[in-house]
Amino acid sequence: QLQLQESGPGLVKPSETLSLTCTVSGGSLSISIYHWGWIRQPPGKGLEWIGSMDYSGRAYDSPSLKSRVTISVDTSKSQFSLQLSSVTAADTAVYYCARLDGTGFYGIDYWGQGTLVTVSS
């Protein structure tokens, strides 16, 4: 059974960079039909796709966050990471890592439990 687990600081100061890591167990990151990505959910609000990447390093980023997002995949460690720069209070959210379908047809089938990141001084 595939499992994903987010890790990283729960508190980030404004203007700094948010960094999270997702560790994947029970499966491989090197399957070409899947992408690995991040979704966030501000408190009391809906879901927002941040970006995703396939195992070869091809990235897809949200147009609204593109300039601030870096996603990387390390297949040797079964991990992928998110960096979001120049954060503000508006970036406070639960951040989920997830496995996404690379064809666009099959949705998002595995999710981490989510980690709350608060942006505050």
Next chain:
Amino acid sequence: QAGLTQPPSVSKGLRQTATLTCTGNSNNVGNQGAAWLQQHQGHPPKLLSYRNNNRPSGISDRLSASRSGNTASLTITGLQPEDEADYYCLAWDSSLSAWVFGGGTKLTVL
């Protein structure tokens, strides 16, 4: 980014049928179809259906999904208390090369 449109809330009685809608455009729902996710408070979302009406294993057959043009629908029959949750639609937008979510519908079972 352009999102998908869902009604904010739907309320139905126990054992009734609820139909949730999700409207996009020809670059997302109308092209790639939609997936549906269920989220209970404090939990991560769970995939209910993909490519319009395919259910992952373990998902109740009381749920069925469909698409007509640029609008996707999720129908839940025989509503139970555990169906009370937030429901999100999701589609790949081929013009944006981006995943887009609906704003979510809160389903209340009376």
